Structure formats: structure tokens, C-alpha cells
Amino acid sequence: MINGAQALMESLKREGVERVFGYAGATICPAVDALAATDIAYTLVRTEQNAGHMASGYARMMGKPGVCMVTSGPGATNLITGIATAYMDSIPMVAITGQVQSYLLGRDIFQEVDITGACAPFIKHSYLVKDANDIPRVVKEAFHIASTGRQGPVLIDIPIDIQQQMIDPVYPDSVDIRGYKPSVKGNDNQIKRVAASISAAQKPLLCVGGGLFSAKAQEELITLCESARIPVVTTMMGLGLLPRNHPLNLGMIGAFGTPTANRALNTTDLLIIAGARAADRAVTSPKEIASRTKTVHLDVDPAEIGKNFSTTVPVVGDVKVILDQLISHHPKAQSEAWIADLQARRQAETQPAAAPGAGSVTPSYLMRTLGEQLDDDACVCVDVGQNQIWAAKHLPMKHGRFLTTGGLGTMGYSLPASLGVKTAVPDRQTVVVCGDGSFQMFENELATLKAMGTDVKIVMVHNGVLGLVHQIQYSSYSGPFGVDLTGSPDFEKLAEAYGIPGKRISDDGQVDSAIHDMLTASGPYLLICDVDPMTTTSMT
Amino acid sequence: MTQTISVLVENRAGVLNRITGLFARRAFNIESLAVGVTDDKNISRITIIVDSGNNVVEQVEKQLNKLVDVIKVRTLDEKKLIGRELIIVKVSTSTKTRQDVANLCQIMGAKIADISSTSMTLELSDTPDRVDLFESLLRPFSILEVARTGVIAVQKGSGKI
Numbered sequence: 001m002i003n004g005a006q007a008l009m010e011s012l013k014r015e016g017v018e019r020v021f022g023y024a025g026a027t028i029c030p031a032v033d034a035l036a037a038t039d040i041a042y043t044l045v046r047t048e049q050n051a052g053h054m055a056s057g058y059a060r061m062m063g064k065p066g067v068c069m070v071t072s073g074p075g076a077t078n079l080i081t082g083i084a085t086a087y088m089d090s091i092p093m094v095a096i097t098g099q100v101q102s103y104l105l106g107r108d109i110f111q112e113v114d115i116t117g118a119c120a121p122f123i124k125h126s127y128l129v130k131d132a133n134d135i136p137r138v139v140k141e142a143f144h145i146a147s148t149g150r151q152g153p154v155l156i157d158i159p160i161d162i163q164q165q166m167i168d169p170v171y172p173d174s175v176d177i178r179g180y181k182p183s184v185k186g187n188d189n190q191i192k193r194v195a196a197s198i199s200a201a202q203k204p205l206l207c208v209g210g211g212l213f214s215a216k217a218q219e220e221l222i223t224l225c226e227s228a229r230i231p232v233v234t235t236m237m238g239l240g241l242l243p244r245n246h247p248l249n250l251g252m253i254g255a256f257g258t259p260t261a262n263r264a265l266n267t268t269d270l271l272i273i274a275g276a277r278a279a280d281r282a283v284t285s286p287k288e289i290a291s292r293t294k295t296v297h298l299d300v301d302p303a304e305i306g307k308n309f310s311t312t313v314p315v316v317g318d319v320k321v322i323l324d325q326l327i328s329h330h331p332k333a334q335s336e337a338w339i340a341d342l343q344a345r346r347q348a349e350t351q352p353a354a355a356p357g358a359g360s361v362t363p364s365y366l367m368r369t370l371g372e373q374l375d376d377d378a379c380v381c382v383d384v385g386q387n388q389i390w391a392a393k394h395l396p397m398k399h400g401r402f403l404t405t406g407g408l409g410t411m412g413y414s415l416p417a418s419l420g421v422k423t424a425v426p427d428r429q430t431v432v433v434c435g436d437g438s439f440q441m442f443e444n445e446l447a448t449l450k451a452m453g454t455d456v457k458i459v460m461v462h463n464g465v466l467g468l469v470h471q472i473q474y475s476s477y478s479g480p481f482g483v484d485l486t487g488s489p490d491f492e493k494l495a496e497a498y499g500i501p502g503k504r505i506s507d508d509g510q511v512d513s514a515i516h517d518m519l520t521a522s523g524p525y526l527l528i529c530d531v532d533p534m535t536t537t538s539m540t
Numbered sequence: 541m542t543q544t545i546s547v548l549v550e551n552r553a554g555v556l557n558r559i560t561g562l563f564a565r566r567a568f569n570i571e572s573l574a575v576g577v578t579d580d581k582n583i584s585r586i587t588i589i590v591d592s593g594n595n596v597v598e599q600v601e602k603q604l605n606k607l608v609d610v611i612k613v614r615t616l617d618e619k620k621l622i623g624r625e626l627i628i629v630k631v632s633t634s635t636k637t638r639q640d641v642a643n644l645c646q647i648m649g650a651k652i653a654d655i656s657s658t659s660m661t662l663e664l665s666d667t668p669d670r671v672d673l674f675e676s677l678l679r680p681f682s683i684l685e686v687a688r689t690g691v692i693a694v695q696k697g698s699g700k701i
Contacts, residue, residue: 125608
């Protein structure tokens with residue numbers, strides 16, 4: 001016989017889990033003890049939220065669930081933001097929380113919270129285990145639910161006495177959940193309608209999002225857009241699906257998107273949305289677009305279809321499978337004139353230029369230079385705020401990944417996500433882009449970075465304010481208030497205290513060589529770039 | 541427009557919480573909700589009445605379907621459903637009014653479940669409209685308390701959801 005915690009670890013191993021991100025506490029100790037006896041690697045974070053973000057970064061690179069494990073009460077509530085972030089970004093994750101003794105549940109004892117109840121609105125599914133014999137089945141189901149259909153986080157809450165309960169575990173080989181059968185293949189008739197619509201279209205447009213990364217459908221996207229002659233725009237979560245210089249890539253749509261991408265969205269005669277919910281940030285007037293043009297929506301989640309966009313032709317299924325089905329019909333649009341016009345407009349878009357001698361780094365130029373110097377397959381983990389918009393607009397993606405939280409927009413995501421990335425793909429060049437506000441939301445994880453001995457470069461856009469709010473307060477409110485980051489430390493010294501070298505620059509003339517020095521340094525590095533706080537995201 | 545949604549769910553702890561939580565989070569209004577076990581003791585049937593447009597109901601159905609514990613969701617055809625609600629109502633009565641209340645019960649097909657010198661407790665199972673009517677007819681007699689179950693419904697004919 002073994003205890004529930006040992007059965008938990010055996011179940012994780014059977015799901016192929018190689019690493020757990022966690023933070024120990026009293027009620028999760030049996031599971032930590034059982035983990036220590038296995039070859040599953042363990043990363044200690046510095047606050048539980050970041051265990052969620054690390055699992056997210058790991059999952060996005062591995063294409064399988066990341067696992068995080070924390071204690072009950074405050075451990076679990078701290079993890080909530082990590083869970084909600086994964087939910088809004090549709091990232092597969094299995095979160096394990098310790099819980100107080102099952103026979104004491106509901107009595108408000110030390111470090112007890114109803115975490116399955118608290119997470120209900122923003123989690124794909126959750127379990128409160130009340131019998132250790134259920135652990136193997138619950139773990140198998142959790143991984144299945146997290147990684148199939150529309151991916152997302154699943155929570156397993158295990159009371160400490162259940163972790164200690166002695167059992168003879170029975171490990172199931174398969175999963176059968178009668179209420180959970182996600183569609184895989186698209187309806188053939190609908191596919192035919194879509195193919196016919198493409199062939200009849202003169203101004204077709206593919207609008208693609210993070211769902212294509214989840215479905216691992218990048219190759220299918222390239223095949224379809226090239227063979228059917230359909231230009232492509234992306235949401236923020238879809239950045240990097242096509243290299244920036246791909247002739248059919250028009251860039252990102254939305255309030256912070258490229259003029260050409262938004263023009264295409266506003267003039268298309270056939271809009272094909274794939275793996276995207278096209279929420280308010282991406283499309284500000286979905287009703288207007290839907291009233292004017294034919295829309296096709298391809299998504300694994302039937303609830304997305306018709307939610308933000310009314311759709312002429314819906315197709316539900318795995319987007320990779322659907323794109324393959326579409327390709328097999330060899331649709332070809334009559335789109336050469338439209339493509340030529342859009343390509344000319346895209347060419348004419350102004351490229352960010354350096355303004356040396358101004359005493360402030362130009363963010364757009366910084367991002368362009370950074371992108372140009374990065375490896376072709378680099379991973380860029382981008383935080384939230386002005387830094388995110390500058391990076392999204394100006395950092396030229398090649399064949400790497402642009403990892404940010406486009407759904408929940410959680411400040412402090414970038415560094416922990418990058419550490420998850422590094423555990424998944426240790427040899428890929430990995431760079432964090434953040435602001436001085438977001439940096440101070442994750443700076444405790446510099447210790448984790450150091451402890452992991454891994455190589456992550458951090459580029460900080462430093463303007464002494466919470467830039468995006470500062471900008472909105474100027475444009476739409478009575479003026480800046482409560483956004484001045486006075487009291488921030490000397491970041492170079494802070495990094496040095498963690499044994500991380502850094503450099504601070506304040507002029508475009510320094511950008512090129514500073515980025516070169518950062519990227520060629522061995523080990524982690526912090527590059528602080530002073531930016532005028534009055535520089536806004538609408539400037540180039 | 542009022543619509544009736546039937547939901548088959550796993551009969552497990554926390555399932556009702558997930559369903560009502562979903563309605564709250566997505567800002568869907570529930571007019572009535574009734575839950576009971578089915579012929580399979582592992583499955584409960586929930587009948588939800590919503591007063592919303594077709595788009596909202598479609599989104600409710602889709603969101604309910606996403607819950608792992610939800611086995612089946614159907615919006616019933618309002619023209620072809622049998623919907624019933626049980627009301628238990630206690631009214632204050634005197635020797636003068638007792639006969640009037642008894643007459644009303646007879647007309648409406650309600651039963652007298654309990655009686656005392658100063659009150660009568662009545663029960664009626666009927667369509668929601670007739671239950672409303674019964675309740676309003678009793679109002680002049682001074683209602684002490686009312687309990688209603690919410691509507692349960694099945695589709696007419698031999699089909700099942």
C-alpha cells in the first residue's frame with residue numbers, strides 16, 4: 001500500500017510530468033515529500049502566483065499542461081491570479097492545492113479556504129478529492145480536460161488526510177467523461193461552404209489568434225494562406241504565427257494594431273476568424289463588421305461562436321484539423337489585386353527610427369533593434385502595459401514566440417513565464433520585455449532565476465511611471481494621479497544584489513551596442529532603458 | 541420571452557453551485573430553477589426558466605455545455621411542453637371565510653393540506669400561469685406564507701432530451 005500523495009506522484013509521472021512549480025506549506029507537505037522521492041524536477045517560486053505563470057510559460061512551449069502545486073489557504077488564494085491568467089489565455093495547466101483535513105472542512109480552521117469555490121468562474125474544471133482511491137482517476141481526467149478541446153486550467157484540491165490515506169491505487173488507462181466530448185473534426189458541409197466562400201471572395205482575410213498555437217496549426221495556416229491567397233492579420237495572442245516579413249502577414253489588428261491590418265479588417269468581403277475570440281481589444285466594432293461582411297468562425301469552443309461576433313458560417317472543431325480539411329478542398333480566392341494593394345500599404349508603413357541625442361530611448365526603435373538582433377527562434381516574454389504594446393507593434397517576430405497575457409493582462413507575467421519557458425526549452429534564447437512597474441511585480445523571482453542558473457535577458461522600459469495608465473489619465477481623465485513610481489530602487493544595484501549584471505542607457509545612440517552586449521553576455525542580464533514618461537504608445 | 545432549459549447533470553456535490561455561478565458570472569437572469577434526481581440516481585435534472593432573447597439563450601446553452609458535469613442541455617419547445625409547478629400557500633381564515641377558500645380550491649383543483657381554527661394550508665400543482673392565478677385569487681384572504689417549487693417540464697410526445 002502507498003499513501004495518496006505517492007499515488008498522486010505516480011499519476012503525474014504516468015501523465016509525463018517532468019517538472020512541478022511550487023511553494024510548500026503545511027497541508028501540501030505529504031505531496032512534497034512524495035515528490036522528493038521521484039525524479040520529477042521541482043522549482044521553488046517566491047510567490048504562488050508565479051508558480052502559475054511559470055507553468056503557463058512551460059505549457060506554451062511544451063504544448064502540454066504545466067503543473068503547479070501550492071499549499072492551502074493563502075497559498076491557494078495567491079495562485080488564483082495564475083489560474084485566472086491561464087484561463088483567459090486558454091493555457092493548459094494542472095494546479096494542485098493542499099487542503100485542511102477533510103473532516104474539518106467548512107469550520108474555518110487555520111489556512112482553510114474554499115478554493116474550488118473561489119476559482120469556479122475562471123477555471124475549466126476542478127476537483128475536491130475526498131477519497132485517495134479517486135486520485136489516479138482524477139489526475140487522468142484533469143490532464144485530459146486541461147489539454148483537450150479549448151485548453152485551460154484544472155484544479156485538484158486534496159485535503160492533507162487524503163494525501164496520507166493508505167490505498168492500493170488502481171491507475172486507469174483511459175478517460176470517459178460523459179459530459180465532456182470536445183469536437184475534433186469540422187462539419188464537412190460547413191467546410192465545403194467555407195471553401196466555396198473563399199473561392200468566390202475577392203477580399204478574403206484570415207484573422208488568427210492564440211488558438212492556432214494551442215492547436216499547433218502554424219504549418220496549416222501557412223499552407224492555407226499561401227495556397228488560397230488569403231492575407232493574414234493576427235490578434236496579440238497570435239503574434240508570431242507568421243514571421244513579420246511573410247508577404248501575406250499584415251500584422252496585428254486592434255487599437256494598437258497596424259494601419260494596414262485594420263484597413264484590411266474594415267474592407268474585407270470574407271472574414272475568417274480562426275482560433276480567436278476577437279474580444280474588445282482586437283475588434284472594437286464587431287457588429288459593424290459583421291453587418292457588412294460575410295464572417296466565418298473556426299473555433300474549438302462552440303461558445304465562442306456568436307459570442308462577440310455574429311457569424312455567417314460557424315465551424316467547430318480542432319483548428320488544425322479544420323484547416324487541413326479546408327486545404328483538401330483547394331480553395332483559391334480571386335484576391336491578387338487586394339493583396340497587391342495591402343502589400344503596398346504595408347511597405348509604406350513607417351519604420352521606427354532612432355533619434356540619438358534626445359536623452360531618452362525611443363521605445364519603438366528599441367523594440368525594432370532588439371527584434372533584429374534576436375535569434376530567429378527566440379522567445380520573447382512580454383509583460384503588460386506600454387512595454388507590451390511597443391513590443392507587439394514594433395518587435396519584428398521571425399520564427400520565435402511572443403508570449404504575453406493578452407486575455408487577463410496580468411502585470412508581472414513576463415519573468416516567471418520566461419522561467420517556465422527555460423525549463424521547457426533551455427537552449428532557446430529567451431528575453432523578457434517589461435516596464436519598471438511590472439518589474440516590481442516580479443522582482444522577487446530574480447532569486448528563482450538565479451537559483452535555476454538559467455539565462456534570461458531582461459529589457460526594462462524605464463520611465464518612472466505606470467506608463468499606460470499615465471497615458472490614459474492624460475488623454476481621458478483629469479491628469480496623472482497615483483502612477484508615479486517614486487521610491488523605486490536603483491535597479492542596477494538591485495540586480496547586482498542578486499548577482500545579475502546590468503546596464504542603464506538613456507539614448508538611442510547606445511541601443512544597438514547595449515543590446516549586443518546583453519545578448520552576448522553569459523547568463524542573465526538586465527538592460528534598463530530610460531524612456532521619457534510623456535512618450536505614448538501612439539508615437540512611432 | 542420566457543424559455544425553458546432542461547439540463548441533465550452529474551448528481552455530485554458542487555454541481556448546482558457551478559451552474560448558478562455561471563448564470564451569475566455571465567449576467568444571465570434566472571426566473572425559476574428546480575432540481576431533482578432522475579430515474580438514474582447518478583443524474584439530476586435541472587429545469588431553468590430564463591426570460592431572455594434567443595441569442596442569450598443560445599449562449600446560456602453553450603456555456604452550460606462547457607461545464608464538465610453537464611451531460612445534456614436542451615431548450616424545450618414552449619408550444620409542446622408540459623410544465624408544472626407546485627405551490628403550498630397558507631392563508632389566514634375565520635369561520636366566515638373558510639367556505640369561500642374551500643370553494644376556490646374546488647374551482648382551481650387545489651387540495652386542502654392542513655386546516656386550523658385560524659388558517660388553511662392549500663396545495664396546487666398546475667401550470668405556472670394557473671398557479672399565479674390561484675395565488676392572486678387567495679390574496680384577499682390574507683396570505684401568511686407561500687412556497688413554490690419552480691417549474692419542472694418535459695416535452696410532449698415519446699421523445700426524450
